[in-house]
Amino acid sequence: MERVILHSDMNSFYANVECLYHPEIREFPVAVGGNPEKRHGIILAKNQKAKEAGVKTGEALWQARTKCPTLVIRPPNYELYLRFSRLARKIYNRYSDQVEPFGLDESWVRP
Numbered sequence: 001m002e003r004v005i006l007h008s009d010m011n012s013f014y015a016n017v018e019c020l021y022h023p024e025i026r027e028f029p030v031a032v033g034g035n036p037e038k039r040h041g042i043i044l045a046k047n048q049k050a051k052e053a054g055v056k057t058g059e060a061l062w063q064a065r066t067k068c069p070t071l072v073i074r075p076p077n078y079e080l081y082l083r084f085s086r087l088a089r090k091i092y093n094r095y096s097d098q099v100e101p102f103g104l105d106e107s108w109v110r111p
Contacts (some may be wrong), residue, residue, distance in 0.1 A: 006109040010088065013105035014045035017084055019075045025072045029053050036061050036073045044076060081105075 010016075015033040019025060019066035029050035034041010043064050046055045064071055085104040092099045098110035 004111055006111070007110060008088070008092065008107045010105040012045055012047050013084075014081055015047040015050070015075065017081055018077070020046060021080065022060075022074070025074075028070060028072045029055065029068050029075065030072045031055055031061075031064060032074050032076050033061050033064075036065070078104075080104075098107065 003107055009041060015030045019030055029047065029052075031043045031046040031050050033043045041061050043055060043059050043061065044059050045057065050064075050068060050071060053071070055064045055068050055071060061073060064073075081104050083099075085101075089099055089101065089107060092107055092109045095110050100108040102108060
């Protein structure tokens with residue numbers, strides 16, 4: 001029998017959760033990162049609009065703002081992301097008892 005493993009990666013996870021809880025920013029390029037007022041930190045995640053503007057994960061916040069002046073930067077809220085990560089894993093566990101998390105937004109699932 002052929003071995004099958006599903007890899008689930010919730011793209012733009014942190015940024016999309018932020019947009020869910022802050023509907024006023026949904027129409028903007030959005031990223032999750034450090035503190036832009038202190039000019040430190042990096043981009044941890046970004047939505048599709050930010051990607052289209054050239055924003056890259058791992059780049060400095062000031063670099064991202066240079067590329068995309070309208071970028072909305074939200075501070076990370078790991079408790080909220082963990083909540084949604086657990087909800088996703090509950091769904092995976094309905095279909096398999098072999099779920100291996102790989103970060104908050106990724107999992108390996110074997111049927």
